[in-house]
Amino acid sequence: MHEASAATAPGRGGRDLAISVRDLVVGFGDTLVVRGLDLDVYRGEVLGFVGGSGTGKSVLTRTILGLERKRSGRIEVFGEDLDKASAADHARIERRMGVMFQQGALFSNLTVKQNIQVPMREHLRLSPRFADELAMLKLALVGLDLDAADKLPAQLSGGMIKRAALARALALDPELVFLDEPTSGLDPIGAADFDELIATLQKTLGLTVFMVTHDLDSIYAICDRVAALAEGKVIAAGPISTLLASDHPWVHAYFHGTRARRFQDVQ
Amino acid sequence: MEIPDGPTFKSSRSRDAITFELAGRWTIGASAALEDGARAVFAEASKVRRAVLDLGAVAALDTAGAWLIDKTRRELAAAGVEARLERVRPEYGILLEEAHYRQFEAPSGKRRLYAAVLLADIGESVVSFGKDVLAGVSFLGEVVASLLGTIIAPLRFRAISLVFHIEQIGFRSVPIIGLINFLVGCIVAQQGIFQLQRFGASTFAVDLIGILVLRELGVLLTSIMIAGRSGSAVTAEIGSMKMREEIDALKVMGLRPVEVLIVPRILALVISLPLLTFIADMAALFGGLLVAWGYGGINPAAFMARLQSAIGENTFLVGIIKAPFMALVIGIIASMEGLAVAGSAESLGRRVTASVVKSIFMVIVLDGFFAVFFAGIRY
Known part of the structure; x- marks a missing residue:
């Protein structure tokens, strides 16, 4: 568990790993999307995961979640090798992870409250009253109006869908949360609110957050570390200063482009 | 760091206080x-005056x-027990601050009388049916106006689109329409011969096949098949365009969605359905002929002779005249x-289902009206 390579984890070999990916290869047909990728996510950190469109960010996330098959390589979540884990182990690990999909993936025929209660009903035996209270608590935690509890996803705005999806991801109090472009499609105020929400939740609940994003604001606001993906590999990982210093053309263009320039003062 | 232990507590009493x-x-x-x-914890603590919850x-x-934990503390406080948390990391x-206990009001869902809800539902569906009919008529008007517009300015007529939809709706349906009507022709012939044999009147099965297929079955089966196959496709195509704002995009470009999308489809339906009905009639008669020959011992020459005396031009026309009207109904409902x-996406699914159900229903109702009409004019 402490074999973090110097390239991906400068000087942090001692910390607990939530996710560790080694030599991962994923491909479809003749094309390899992920080619020998190494990545570490430490417990309690917010990792921002950036990369151009079509570089395999989603594929990597989906592979870690077990939604895509890998060709080779090793994925460890909470120190357990997913290949060696039994079905029961998988179920146990999955209960410790929460996922927020980009479009929310709320079940459209259930109300928001029922959506949040789906994992509770499936995995736990709770009294209806307690389940209701917990669902409402999650709604309050993600800053949703309690009136939204009995609405259907179709009746919610984009920002509310994101919040409801986050509430569902948090339903079982996971230790590790995957967020797929949490601020995409939100207005800047909504996006900033959402960043703040994630930061607050991360601090209070001690979450580990794996966040795929394009949003420079989010990266600067809440990410402890950033990993950049290109050519099917993590080409740079570390605090933002590391990425700013990187001379890889894509990373340089990303962090020194016109849109990134306004952050230079912050540094 | 798996700690399998569930939540436990030890209580110790001292005078009027209890420590958990x-x-x-x-x-x-x-x-x-x-x-x-x-x-x-609550049950035990509610018996004393002071309780300490030690979270160490x-x-x-x-x-x-x-x-x-916070809820227990507050409920104890409400029950007159002084409760306190200690050694909180x-x-x-x-x-505890973030997830503090708060009362969530149960949503005030007003319960209504079941019978009242039922009656209200019935009333609502009657009103919505009436609105559907009105909307359908107004939509028909719009389509006709748009058609007339293209007659005045023929350059606006979309011939390529029309031909494309005739291929999709008409040409590509030929195999399935031919096949099901062939099979139905076979079945009607077999049943006709089997039942009429008992009266020694099996040759009348030819009359039965000819009249039934040409007047009713051919057009009805074809319309139902097209409602299911092409009506649903039209609804899905237009619906998904509506969903992705493509229809709005057309509007802001100064194009009229009815003219661009709907007229070609409805026109293609109106042209294709009579042609398909003709194919259906022929396929069913052919199926009847084969069964009559193989099963009833009526040779093709006798079948044809019998058929000629049984049916007239009008028998065929009654079926074919209905086809464009059926097409119009299917097209209007599917487009609307x-x-x-x-x-x-759910709304798209619901609309496609509604489109098929409504078109099949209306096709059968319309067929009933035609039956009354043709009986009235003795055609």
Whole structure:
């Protein structure tokens, strides 16, 4: 568990790993999307995961979640090798992870409250009253109006869908949360609110957050570390200063482009 | 760092106070045990005046556990027991603050009388049916106006689109329409011969096949098949365009969606359905002929002779005349349902289903009206 390579984890070999990916290869047909990728996510950190469109960010996330098959390589979540884990182990690990999909993936025929209660009903035996209270608590935690509890996803705005999806991801109090472009499609105020929400939740609940994003604001606001993906590999990982210093053309263009320039003062 | 222990506590009494030393994992994973633990603490503490909840030995706490602990504390306070938390780790403190107990009002769902709801539903569906009919008529008007517009300015007529849809709706349906009508022709012939044999009148099966197929079955089966196959496709195409704002994009470019999307489809239906009905008639008669020959011993020459005396030009025309009207009904319903799609994929699914159900229903109702009409004019 402490074999973090110097390239991906400068000087942090001692910390607990939530996710560790080694030599991962994923491909479809003749094309390899992920080619020998190494990545570490430490417990309690917010990792921002950036990369151009079509570089395999989603594929990597989906592979870690077990939604895509890998060709080779090793994925460890909470120190357990997913290949060696039994079905029961998988179920146990999955209960410790929460996922927020980009479009929310709320079940459209259930109300928001029922959506949040789906994992509770499936995995736990709770009294209806307690389940209701917990669902409402999650709604309050993600800053949703309690009136939204009995609405259907179709009746919610984009920002509310994101919040409801986050509430569902948090339903079982996971230790590790995957967020797929949490601020995409939100207005800047909504996006900033959402960043703040994630930061607050991360601090209070001690979450580990794996966040795929394009949003420079989010990266600067809440990410402890950033990993950049290109050519099917993590080409740079570390605090933002590391990425700013990187001379890889894509990373340089990303962090020194016109849109990134306004952050230079912050540094 | 798996700690399998569920939530536990030890209580120790001193005079009028009681101290609970909570231990283990007070997390949601403990499921029912978590609630039981909190309830037990409350039950024991409610007997005394002062209670202390010592969180020093709690191995793990999450929002669910924090909620229950805070709820227990407040409920004890409400019951007149002075409750206090002790040895709270800083991170648990934040959790307890964030997930503090609060009363959630149950949503005030007004319960209405079941019979009243039922009656209201019936009334609503009657009104919505009336509105559907009105909207359908107005939509028909729009389509006709748009058609007339293209007659005045023929350059606006979309011939390529029309031909494309005739291929999709008409040409590509030929195999399936031919096949099902062939089979129905076979079945009608077999049943006709089998039942009429008992009266020694099996040759009348030819009359039965000829009249039934040409007047009713050919056009009815074809219309139902097209409603299911092409009506649903039209609704889905227009609906998904509506969903992705493509229809709005057409509008802002100064194009008229009815003219661009709907007229070609409805026209293609109106042209294709009579042609398909003709194919259906022929396929069914051919199926009848084969069965009559193989099963009833009526040779093709006798079949044809009998058929000629049984049917007239009018028998064939009664079926064919109905076809364009059926096409119009299917096209109007399918397009209207497509345009009624709202933003979500479920709405698209519902509209496609509604389109097929309504078109088949209306096709059969229309067929009934035609039957009365043709009987009235003795055609």
